[in-house]
Amino acid sequence: MKKMLSVFSLILLFLAGCAASEEEAGKQEEQKEKKASVTEPIDKEEPVNKESDQTQTSSKEEPDQEKAEENDQNSKGETEVSSEEKTEKPKESPENTDKKMESEQSTAGPFLEYRPETGAKKQFKEGGVVLLTENVVAANEEFVQIALTLGDSTTTQIFKWTGSEITLVYEERDLQDHSVSLLDSFEPNMNEKLLGDGADWKLLEKSAAVETDYGKLKNVFVIQKISNEVVDEETIFTRYYAPKLGLVKEDFELTGENGYKGESSLSSVE
Secondary structure (H helix, E strand, O other): OHHHHHHHHHHHHHHHHHHHHHHHHHHHHHHHHHHHHHHOOOOOOOOOOHHHHHHHHHHHHHHHHHHHHHHHHHHHHHHHHHHHHHHOOOOOOHHHHHHHHHHHHHHHOOOHHHOOOOOOEEEEEEOOEEEEEEEEEEEOOOEEEEEEEEOOEEEEEEEEEOOOOEEEEEEEOOOOOOOOOOOOOOOOOOOEEEEOOOOOOEEEEEEEEEEEOOEEEEEEEEEEEEEOOOOOOOEEEEEEEEOOOEEEEEEEEEOOOOOEEEEEEEEEEO
């Protein structure tokens, strides 16, 4: 009987041990599952709204485009300003400005249009008789060479003839050929200013109307010089200059007891 009880007890203990081991194994399995559930990442994907993404993208792109256009306009404006600054004329010093004004006056002043044309041949009459012949031999930007023939005598004269002055700078009678240009080789031997600042001749009129054998001429400069070549007497010379013709008339008067007057005027131009 005791043996049976001891056997029965052992069976109970064995069963209890198995149950306990199974229960412990179950607990361990539950702990493993809990750990796994904690350590595993949660991969929950949220639904993607494509339209909202596109709207956001376009809204971002529009300001960027506007900024790009604005930057382009600014860069164009800066380029235009820089090009204007580059093309802007440099400021001239007072000295350069004065020289520029003098140059403009010398080439486009009031006296330049009174030059006779190169190659022109003019005749002057006194009392219906040819007294003087004037040939315009040569001219450049600054000088005019004229050959004057009175009877059998010829004189070459060179004038500095610009817009601001008419000055006799050379005169010579003893030349082999008065028809050859001397403008590149002459040495000035005179300095008699007829018109311009500080002139030796007196300006009487600027726009006179003058009658000549060639016709009535307008806008004529009239100048005069008085000399005392003869003792106790005065010699009065009066000259008339017309546009594109130069000298068109000359009056001569000697005062005193033996005084007399003479006048020669333009009669023809070839």
